[in-house]
Amino acid sequence: MTIVDFRKLDAWQKSHDLSIKIFKLTKSLPDDERYEMVSQLRRASTSISANIAEGFARYKYPDKRAKYVIARGELVEVMSHLIYCKDVEYISENSFNDINKDCTEVYKLINGLIAKMNTSANSKTPKPLTPKPLKP
Numbered sequence: 001m002t003i004v005d006f007r008k009l010d011a012w013q014k015s016h017d018l019s020i021k022i023f024k025l026t027k028s029l030p031d032d033e034r035y036e037m038v039s040q041l042r043r044a045s046t047s048i049s050a051n052i053a054e055g056f057a058r059y060k061y062p063d064k065r066a067k068y069v070i071a072r073g074e075l076v077e078v079m080s081h082l083i084y085c086k087d088v089e090y091i092s093e094n095s096f097n098d099i100n101k102d103c104t105e106v107y108k109l110i111n112g113l114i115a116k117m118n119t120s121a122n123s124k125t126p127k128p129l130t131p132k133p134l135k136p
Helices: 010-026 031-057 061-087 093-123
Strands: none
Touching (some): 010 031, 010 061, 031 093, 061 093
């Protein structure tokens, strides 16, 4: 079955859910982090699903793959910020473990998209853009 809507992708759904969890989690961070860590976590987490959606809409496999790789980078940025938040005790160990499990799941799904693009790009022979001229 062919997926025709990015919202049907498991990677998009799970990353969107993750961004909502991050939004809720950041409400509990200190007020002095509102323009620093809160803003960075929210922007990076929403960029994950946005890049997956944009990659889905791209026509060429290398373009799709590039967006999925960016999404994975945004996810790793979120994971790094969450480790910081745990280490400075902005979030509990339990909260960290719960959301880290979600991050790991999204990471695997994005890696699956990237692998699919690598396989698809290598299995398709590009069609020539213009017909070959006839020899006289």
